[in-house]
Amino acid sequence: MKRLLDGYHRLLTWLMAATVAILIVPVTLQIVSRYTALIPSWIWTEELSRFLFIWMIMLGAMVAVREGTHFVVDVWPQLEPRPAALLGVVANVFVLVFALVFVWWGVQFVRFGWDQTSELAELPMTYIFIAWPVAGLTWLLFLGEAFVRDARVLAGRGAR
Amino acid sequence: MMTAALTPGVAAIVLFGTFFTLFLLRVPVAFALGLACLPSLIIEARLSPMMLFNETFKAYNSFILLAVPFYLLTANLMNVGGVTDRLVRLSRSMVGNFPGALAQINVVLSVFFAGISGSSTADAASQSKVFIDAQVKEGYGLSFSIAITAVSAVLAVIIPPSILMIVWGGVISTSIGAMYLAGFLPGLLIAAAQMVTVHVYAKIYHYPVYPRASLKEFFYSLWISLPALATAFIIVGGVLLGWFTPTESACVAVLYTIVLSVFIYREMNLKNLYQSLVETGRLSSVALFCVGTASAFGWLLAYYQIPRALLENVSTWGMGITQAGFFIAGVFLVVGCFLDAIPAIIIFGTILQPLAASVGMHPIHFAIIGIVSLAFGLVTPPYGLCLMIACSVARVPVRFAIKDTMIMLMPMLAMLAAIIIWPEIPLILPKLIAPELLK
Numbered sequence: 046m047k048r049l050l051d052g053y054h055r056l057l058t059w060l061m062a063a064t065v066a067i068l069i070v071p072v073t074l075q076i077v078s079r080y081t082a083l084i085p086s087w088i089w090t091e092e093l094s095r096f097l098f099i100w101m102i103m104l105g106a107m108v109a110v111r112e113g114t115h116f117v118v119d120v121w122p123q124l125e126p127r128p129a130a131l132l133g134v135v136a137n138v139f140v141l142v143f144a145l146v147f148v149w150w151g152v153q154f155v156r157f158g159w160d161q162t163s164e165l166a167e168l169p170m171t172y173i174f175i176a177w178p179v180a181g182l183t184w185l186l187f188l189g190e191a192f193v194r195d196a197r198v199l200a201g202r203g204a205r
Numbered sequence: 206m207m208t209a210a211l212t213p214g215v216a217a218i219v220l221f222g223t224f225f226t227l228f229l230l231r232v233p234v235a236f237a238l239g240l241a242c243l244p245s246l247i248i249e250a251r252l253s254p255m256m257l258f259n260e261t262f263k264a265y266n267s268f269i270l271l272a273v274p275f276y277l278l279t280a281n282l283m284n285v286g287g288v289t290d291r292l293v294r295l296s297r298s299m300v301g302n303f304p305g306a307l308a309q310i311n312v313v314l315s316v317f318f319a320g321i322s323g324s325s326t327a328d329a330a331s332q333s334k335v336f337i338d339a340q341v342k343e344g345y346g347l348s349f350s351i352a353i354t355a356v357s358a359v360l361a362v363i364i365p366p367s368i369l370m371i372v373w374g375g376v377i378s379t380s381i382g383a384m385y386l387a388g389f390l391p392g393l394l395i396a397a398a399q400m401v402t403v404h405v406y407a408k409i410y411h412y413p414v415y416p417r418a419s420l421k422e423f424f425y426s427l428w429i430s431l432p433a434l435a436t437a438f439i440i441v442g443g444v445l446l447g448w449f450t451p452t453e454s455a456c457v458a459v460l461y462t463i464v465l466s467v468f469i470y471r472e473m474n475l476k477n478l479y480q481s482l483v484e485t486g487r488l489s490s491v492a493l494f495c496v497g498t499a500s501a502f503g504w505l506l507a508y509y510q511i512p513r514a515l516l517e518n519v520s521t522w523g524m525g526i527t528q529a530g531f532f533i534a535g536v537f538l539v540v541g542c543f544l545d546a547i548p549a550i551i552i553f554g555t556i557l558q559p560l561a562a563s564v565g566m567h568p569i570h571f572a573i574i575g576i577v578s579l580a581f582g583l584v585t586p587p588y589g590l591c592l593m594i595a596c597s598v599a600r601v602p603v604r605f606a607i608k609d610t611m612i613m614l615m616p617m618l619a620m621l622a623a624i625i626i627w628p629e630i631p632l633i634l635p636k637l638i639a640p641e642l643l644k
Binding site for chain 2: 058061062063064065066068069072073075076079091094095096098099101102103104105106108109112114115116117118119120121123132133135136139140142143146150151153154157173174177
């Protein structure tokens, strides 16, 4: 299971890096087309860059849940492993609620975009909106892993 | 026409109460903001949680915010491509013979860095790696080293280019070119205040000095840094002359840095490049995800007309420009303790804008006060990103470096006061160079 999650995590990270790299292309085209006649000034460059950007944010937000890098405010003193695990569980329950919201209403959001196409490039909006439920599902996976880890800490230390 | 189920007061308590409770429970800020929206979205008959999706989508579907990953990528590429090393050498030849040499270099490098990248978090992340260990090895205090790295990083969003100015311009429609020009002088003043602080620390704690660099060394390091320093002129000049939009200018910075690292300094390889892309994606998406949920939160505040309720009394106080300036700075400084700067602009910049306009404050003056205050918020706990990043690189909890950070903030706050009292400090450069932008 861990290996599967590791693989998925690597895939998401790779996709995220790819979106960052590809983002440079349409914006560059946009500038170049304004000053030279080398390429026509496609109007979809701006839209494409925005859509890549949305996917980059959502992919990064997925990865960050597993890496624990979403910013948290630390007002607690240094905790022992067990209270820290307990607090981790409590915080993750709330993240779980948010993930469920993303899955449940995210599906509706995708349905809402079913018949829509984007204004300039006429891409189906489903390709964009699906990022939300995918993020929700991914969070559920990663949160499950975190719950198991925290539960082990709580149980392991408790037995002693 | 209020058809909302909750009055502004109750809604404010629900929104802020949920947010703070979650935030104390260590729920990530981005999620706490989103979750705080849920009760209202469910209670109100006319709203549904679908709003959360519409608002986050609208926030991310913005060409302006693209500048965030581009400036982070620029900074990461500067580090792996050898640009940073050359700027360090130049800074060393300039201030290496001052007391507290390495810390002075830290500040001067931040100034150069600020002229190329517009992201303080990127500055904090990269300079923490370069300086904290090195300073401690030379006998500087750890907490001092963390603090000076974090506070000098805030210069990146004050000295142009600046992500915050781009966002401000997008949200409150103010000329970004004029803000760029207006940011120079305040940024240099704050840097000067930091150098004085380092000097005092160095005298008290006898921090080490390097031998004075020869004039030859100075000119040589200036020569090899010139291509890098030119970035600042290309970016700021390009925006002022209308060659490209501010967001496009961030992309130009990326391209130029790639050219520098691959063809001129020749220090980049594919592995470095991939690592830079991953780092960029990680940091920018975490920061931006929060912008989305903050936008939903801000949208609800506006829906309940909470800002109007809050400011109803303020406008009757009869404040002048200076008092209003201090009030605005105060609000942003407090908000900056709890929120990242971009969400703070989205939520509170729009709230305060009518107040600034009503007392006759110049929009650029207002922008610089707001941006400088929010930049200081990047080092104020509990939520000061630059301080958090510097502390995490040094592997100590944030409270370890709070005292020195607060001491260093004092002279910086004095500079902020000067900017508030004398609007000429930010306004003089745009007046001289591009008066048409101030209209």
